[in-house]
Amino acid sequence: MVKCPYCGYEAKVENFRLIKPPWKFRFYEVKSLECPRCNGIFNYYSGISPKGRKVEFTIRMKPRATSGVKYGEDKKN
Numbered sequence: 001m002v003k004c005p006y007c008g009y010e011a012k013v014e015n016f017r018l019i020k021p022p023w024k025f026r027f028y029e030v031k032s033l034e035c036p037r038c039n040g041i042f043n044y045y046s047g048i049s050p051k052g053r054k055v056e057f058t059i060r061m062k063p064r065a066t067s068g069v070k071y072g073e074d075k076k077n
């Protein structure tokens with residue numbers, strides 16, 4: 001089960017949208033996921049530690065931003 005770090009939505013990893021192909025980080029497999037409920041984006045790490053323990057955790061990424069700078073909201077020049 002994966003829990004969204006933003007809204008607490010909990011579901012199987014398949015229920016989240018994979019926004020890019022998974023990659024490896026040390027002994028983890030990392031999946032960049034989008035929450036179907038709040039559209040927050042986070043990285044889900046899962047793997048087996050060198051001690052043989054299953055480890056999984058999430059790291060918040062920036063919530064979906066439209067496109068960086070919003071035009072018109074900057075200083076008027």
Ligand SMILES: [Zn+2]
Nearest residue numbers: 004007035038
């Ligand atoms: Zn969420």
